[in-house]
Amino acid sequence: MTRPRIRWHIVVFLAPAVLVYTAVMIFPLFNTLRLALYSEVDQSRVFVGLQNFQTLFFDPIWSEQFCNALGNNFWFFLIHMLVQNPIGIALAALLSHPRLRFAVLYRSAIFIPTILSFVIVGFAWKLILSPIWGIAPSMLDAVGLKSLFAPWLGKEEYALTTLALISVWQFVGIPMMLIYAALLSIPEEILEAGEVDGITGTSAFWKIKLPLILPSIGIISVLTFVGNFNAFDLIYAAQGALAGPDFSTDILGTFMYRTFFGFQLQLGDPHMGSAIAGAMFAIILLGVCVYLFGIQTRMRRYQL
Amino acid sequence: MKRNSLKLALLGGTLLASAAYAEDVTLTIESWRNDDLTLWQDEIIPAFEAKHPGIKVQFTPSAPAEYNAVLNSKLDAGSAGDLITCRPFDASLALYEAGHLTDLSSVEAMNNFSDVAKSAWQTDDGSASFCVPMASVIHGFIYNKDAFAELGLEVPTTEDEFFAALDKIKEDGTYIPMAMGTNDQWEAATMGYNNIGPNYWKGEEGRQALIAGEQKLTDEAWTAPYATLARWGAYLGDGYEAQTYPDSQNIFTLGRAAIYPAGSWEISGFNAQADFEMGAFKPPVQNAGDTCYISDHTDIGIGMNAATKNPEAAKTFLTWVASPEFAEIFGNALPGFFPLSSTPVELQDPLAKEIVGWREECESTIRSTYQILSRGTPNLENETWGASVAAIKGAKSPEELGAELQAGLASWYAPHQ
Numbered sequence: 001m002t003r004p005r006i007r008w009h010i011v012v013f014l015a016p017a018v019l020v021y022t023a024v025m026i027f028p029l030f031n032t033l034r035l036a037l038y039s040e041v042d043q044s045r046v047f048v049g050l051q052n053f054q055t056l057f058f059d060p061i062w063s064e065q066f067c068n069a070l071g072n073n074f075w076f077f078l079i080h081m082l083v084q085n086p087i088g089i090a091l092a093a094l095l096s097h098p099r100l101r102f103a104v105l106y107r108s109a110i111f112i113p114t115i116l117s118f119v120i121v122g123f124a125w126k127l128i129l130s131p132i133w134g135i136a137p138s139m140l141d142a143v144g145l146k147s148l149f150a151p152w153l154g155k156e157e158y159a160l161t162t163l164a165l166i167s168v169w170q171f172v173g174i175p176m177m178l179i180y181a182a183l184l185s186i187p188e189e190i191l192e193a194g195e196v197d198g199i200t201g202t203s204a205f206w207k208i209k210l211p212l213i214l215p216s217i218g219i220i221s222v223l224t225f226v227g228n229f230n231a232f233d234l235i236y237a238a239q240g241a242l243a244g245p246d247f248s249t250d251i252l253g254t255f256m257y258r259t260f261f262g263f264q265l266q267l268g269d270p271h272m273g274s275a276i277a278g279a280m281f282a283i284i285l286l287g288v289c290v291y292l293f294g295i296q297t298r299m300r301r302y303q304l
Numbered sequence: 305m306k307r308n309s310l311k312l313a314l315l316g317g318t319l320l321a322s323a324a325y326a327e328d329v330t331l332t333i334e335s336w337r338n339d340d341l342t343l344w345q346d347e348i349i350p351a352f353e354a355k356h357p358g359i360k361v362q363f364t365p366s367a368p369a370e371y372n373a374v375l376n377s378k379l380d381a382g383s384a385g386d387l388i389t390c391r392p393f394d395a396s397l398a399l400y401e402a403g404h405l406t407d408l409s410s411v412e413a414m415n416n417f418s419d420v421a422k423s424a425w426q427t428d429d430g431s432a433s434f435c436v437p438m439a440s441v442i443h444g445f446i447y448n449k450d451a452f453a454e455l456g457l458e459v460p461t462t463e464d465e466f467f468a469a470l471d472k473i474k475e476d477g478t479y480i481p482m483a484m485g486t487n488d489q490w491e492a493a494t495m496g497y498n499n500i501g502p503n504y505w506k507g508e509e510g511r512q513a514l515i516a517g518e519q520k521l522t523d524e525a526w527t528a529p530y531a532t533l534a535r536w537g538a539y540l541g542d543g544y545e546a547q548t549y550p551d552s553q554n555i556f557t558l559g560r561a562a563i564y565p566a567g568s569w570e571i572s573g574f575n576a577q578a579d580f581e582m583g584a585f586k587p588p589v590q591n592a593g594d595t596c597y598i599s600d601h602t603d604i605g606i607g608m609n610a611a612t613k614n615p616e617a618a619k620t621f622l623t624w625v626a627s628p629e630f631a632e633i634f635g636n637a638l639p640g641f642f643p644l645s646s647t648p649v650e651l652q653d654p655l656a657k658e659i660v661g662w663r664e665e666c667e668s669t670i671r672s673t674y675q676i677l678s679r680g681t682p683n684l685e686n687e688t689w690g691a692s693v694a695a696i697k698g699a700k701s702p703e704e705l706g707a708e709l710q711a712g713l714a715s716w717y718a719p720h721q
Contacts, residue, residue: 043402061682061715131543132551154487154545156699244489245545246690246699264490265678265685267394 033281036274052275066276068247069255070283072160076251077228079164080171085220087168088175089213093205095176096183107180111173118170122237125166129153153238156248163249167234171227175220182216183209215299218291225287229280232257252280329617330360332385334378336371337604343637351633352624359617379404379609386612387621390435390605392424393674399607400427405434406608411619413626420508420668421644424602428676435605436622439634439641440670442568442659443499443599449581451479451562459585463532466588470539473562481539483561485547492692493685495565496536498671500587501529502597507669515676517719521710522703530695530702537696545697553577567601568659571640575655582655586662600668602644635660680716687712 039048056062091110095103113121129136131151140149152162186209194200194208232253235243241263243250258266260273333344344363352361364385366374372395378384379399388405390396399405408414409432414422417437425435452459455476460466473481486492505511505525513519519526541547541561556564557577564570566584574582589596606625608618624630631643632650639653642660651657673685691705700708714720 061712126548129546130548130551131546132541132555137543151543151546154485154543154547240488242489242686242689244690244693245486245697246694263686264683265394265674266681266683267398267679269681 029281032274032277035271036278039271040269052272053279056272056275056279062272065247065250065255066279069250069252072249073229073231073251075160076164076167076231077225079161080168080224080228081221083165084168084172085175085217085224088172088220089179089217091172091176092179092183093209095180107176110176113170114173116170118233119237121166121170122234125169126153126238129162154245156245159239159245160249163235163238166238167231170234174223178216178220179213182213186212215296218296218299222288222291225291226284229284229287252276252283256280328358328360329614330362331387331614331617331621332362332364333387333389333606334371334375334385334609335363335365335389336368336391337389338365338367340638341365343634347633347637348630351629352621355624356620359620361621375399379611382611384609384611386609386614386618388435388607388609389438390425390607392602392605394679396425396435396605396607397427400432400434404610406610406615407432407434408436408607408622409433411436411622411626413623416626416645416647418644418646418668420600420670421602421646423670423675425605425607435607436625437602437644438604438606438625439638440600440602440644441640442642442662443495443601444566444568444584444586444659444662445499446556446564446566446570446574446582446584446655448479448556448559448562448578449583451559451580452583454478455562459583460588461585462592463588463590467535470563474539480541480555480561482536482541482563482565483552483556484536484540484565485544485549485552486540486693486696487546487551488549489689489693491549491552491565492533492696493673493689494671495567496533496696497529497688497692498599498601498673499565500532501526501672502599502667502669503587503589503594504528505672506595507597507667511669511672511675514672515719517717520706520720521713522706527702527706530691530705533692533695534698534702537698540696568640568642568656571653571655571659572638575639575653584655584658586666596662596666597669598662598666599671600642600663601670601674603641677713677717682712682715684709684713 036052037047037049038045039052040046056066091106094100095107097103100106128134129152131137131149137146137149140146150158152158190208190212191204194204199207229252231251235249235251235254236257239249241254241258243254243258256273256276259276260268260270262268341363349361349363353359362385372391375384375388376399379402384404388399390399390405396405400407414433414436419430421437421440422433423430425437426433447459451457451473455472455478457469457472458465460469470481473479484491484495502510505514505519510519510525514521514526521527537544541555547555552561552564553570553573554577555561557574559578559580586596586598606622608615608622612618626645628645628647628649631645631647634641635643635649635656636652639651639656640659642651642656642663643649648664649660651660671685673688678685687709691700691709694700695702695705710720
């Protein structure tokens, strides 16, 4: 009996990806989690177990900030789910209409903001909405609605929603593209069979297309969830690390950044920062698990 | 023969030169002020080297945002320069405590500086000073002289006059009374609270008492500035909530606003941008004749790497930095960054001269939150930013703000518990 030969080429081909991924993803992830279990006392690192997490969740000062950031993050996510994804689906449905002219042009135009840097988007929108130099006040003035203008980014009650909508503007192209691809993959025969049964137009969308693209919508929701709970760049570019006004736009990402690297006179605390990063990781993991085991397994799939 | 003697002369010259070269000591300076590179290379270093043959100096700045991290790793690796530009307070104190900076208390030239000037680079008990103070920035108000002349306004000295002037500018409507926004938050605390505040808490007296725990942030002296800031909101122009720091600078230098709550570091930028004449006035006092207090905030110093191989040369350089000669070169090259030595320095820039003149009339102090009080979590300086913004917007009452800040400070700072 011959022993199965070790297929070295598999190891060789896998090695680069495994090594790189381990070095830049897996090792930092576990090292961050490990760092969260330490604290610095008198210039030396001491193991403190779960004390950092206890401080984060139960110390009134920390937990208030954490809850504020978490609540803001949920609101940020909710706006994306309620605005970005429905608009993305609607745009995809319109674009996939066979008689629409210039579809390619629209598709590119809507997708372009996605490839812009957060910094550009942040600064551009900050200027557009600026009460001093921005075009938003003068445009509203031109249609006689000047009274509706407010310095949105500077008001506690509007700032987070405004930033969420800016983010929606930037990323609406992604659900649109994914749904568009899913819609194109629906075979003509099914739609034609529906037509024979008298299902056309809007009801064809609701009764045939929508159930068929539900798995894609699920994937988009998870991507949005992960993206939003990891978000940091846009808030940082537009409002700075303090996520003003009065922490009303503070999300977990900016909270973690401020704690980890320090800010102005606040010296950085890598251990508490890692604890926040650990909490973020747990939240995202939990969310993804809920989707994978709670929703995806129950989703009905249709054989196309 | 002639040829030989020439050779000999050349050889001798080379030998001498190399002998002299071997004696030369090269000092390297670590700094975050890469904006000042030409100033150091063209003015400061040549002036020093002319007086001290045998010591060569190299200025090697890194980017401001990376400075602390770069410096720390260089110090740990033992590759940092001989001289280290010091950030004020805890960042440098940490370096001293880690043994990276030398105690300079015994250096005689340190007596050229007042206690306030040295406070940014001392241990908490003041027993050791580890950096030579180089420059400070002073707070006050810069105003548009043309606008004041046009509206027939006098420069205000008391708070009543100040608000009367603001009212008049607002009524006229040509100018925005005051250019400041709350979007970036720090201006409200730095150019607002810590600008006008020292007049309420009596400068050093109040600041020291707060550190010692004898005064509380809920005291009248510490909440009254918030009450005054609350009155500012009405004069800051439409949409000030979303106005950023560069917005405010542009509004003022474009001549659209009459008064700018300022730090003196603005001077060179404003000189380049504004085409109207500017003047400055110090934070108005409550009643005419009151002693005035100004925030004369220590911002930059220079110390010696404890691991340097040339401690004597480094000390020579630091002594020179503490001298009036250095102060004059530095102060004139960077109007708005005022030398800290006790000997007055003749400045050329009229605006800078006006502002530095306040040191003669008023008592100097530093920003209240910088020493010791911003060491814990929540960080008092950052909290003060938010509180100042809330005061200007009228979101919270001065008493509420005082109570919140006090609670935050007391949560980690023993003298307040």
